Amino acid sequence: MSFTSDIKAEICQVKLDDNEAKAQLCALLQSKGSLHMNWQGSYISVQMENAGIIKHIYTLIKRLYKIEGRLSVLKKMQLKKNNMYRLQIYESCTEILNDLGILTASGLHSSPIYKWIRSEKNARAYLQGCFLGSGSINSPKTTNYHLEMSASHEKQAYGIQKILERFYLPAKVIERKNVYVIYIKQGDKIADFLRLCNATSGLFLFEDNRIQRDFYNQLTRLDNCEVANEMKTFKAAKEQLACIQILEDHARQLQIPEKILQVMEIRKKHPEASINELCDEAYREYGEIISKSGMKHRLSKIKTMAKAWRSEDEEVDS
Incomplete structure (x- = not known):
């Protein structure tokens, strides 16, 4: 497993109250979910390569709304390509989106929902969801520090940037291939983000490698x-x-x-x-x-x- 996968697996184990769980689920659905219509009605679909996160989303929906979803695996024909895992929610999908604040009378909202980022603990949970859905961190053993999360909509990207700034995490936003990328490059700020997400084991590993590398770099300079x-x-x-x-x-x-x-x-x-x-x-x-x-x-x-x-x-x- 990669360093990013380990961090995401650890975040999925963090205990959340109902409001934190809804804030995290809201971020996950905004970053990876899609709303579909067919002859049977509307349904939510989430598709990812990480089976652990799909299972986590399924668990949150089942816990919060007492609804069963449909899990499936999509086999890729290309060599050396990971399988895709899909979760589909057919029951009460409109009610779920309404409760999370994603769907209102004015349409679907891609920017962060105020009621889920108003309090500090819910804002943390929302950032956890953003990272689970679209985040990555370079291994601390590589030559540069880099954390990023992506968003399909400009409002969502700059909304995430503002939440990060609330926690004194200066992030930048760039557009890359019609996707907006929010990124942080300072090693100490990436460590603060891991602390914010309660990824304790990942934080210790990151800091240990960072200290060792900085120590050896200092020796080299001397x-x-x-x-x-x-x-x-x-x-x-x-x-x-x-x-x-x-x-x-x-x-x-x-x-x-x-x-x-x-x-x-x-x-x-x-x-x-x-x-x-x-x-x-x-x-x-x-x-x-x-x-x-x-x-x-x-x-x-x-x-x-x-x-x-x-x-x-x-x-x-x-």
Whole structure:
């Protein structure tokens, strides 16, 4: 099973009171249900690849309205295609839709029904239904975090977005192939959504993987930073050694201060040392305490003195 399937299976096990159950059922029928008419009258049809959710919808309808539905399996002829599971409700379907607020005198309502999202607990149940019907979450082991739910109607999509914002879950809406997609990409907000849906086991798994990945990413960044610093130190040391060589080539023509000579000797002995390490070596060799800025100043002085002689050498060569 996928991570999304595990989350949905866990949500189906959450205990609901009657109002929460109706809010969740309302969202499920709005996202996956359809109303049909035939010679016998009207009936509700819900069709999905997830047998567990179809069974869950059947259980909710039977519990709330004491009505039996008709379950069937549609076999697909294409290879590697999942079966489709269909639930059909022939009895009292108009009364069910009226009770849920989906069907009124003005027609079918696709946007969230106010009486099912007015209270916080019912709004949670409604979001659970939206996710069960059309939601998915990338596995936390993948390279990016992504949660999305889809809606066939623009009003429903932006209605779901507003409910999410009530719980401080900033979601965006885009249109994709005539379907409106509501999505969240922040890992911490996806974790909050799982907490909102009472998917405790899924939340623990998601957070565990997220923490591990963030920890390893941080280690990688630190390693990269350390390598970059080492390369920078190596490049600077190489340039300093070249400058020291120029000064030594012109030693007879120069009066180099003793403190500069000491730094030159330390750098030659320790060509890969950092500034701090050079300060430590200066103390060991000469008993002098040099600050980091002091060492930088002396190395800069070596570079300045060598630059003057390098320019003269270039003029002579030319």
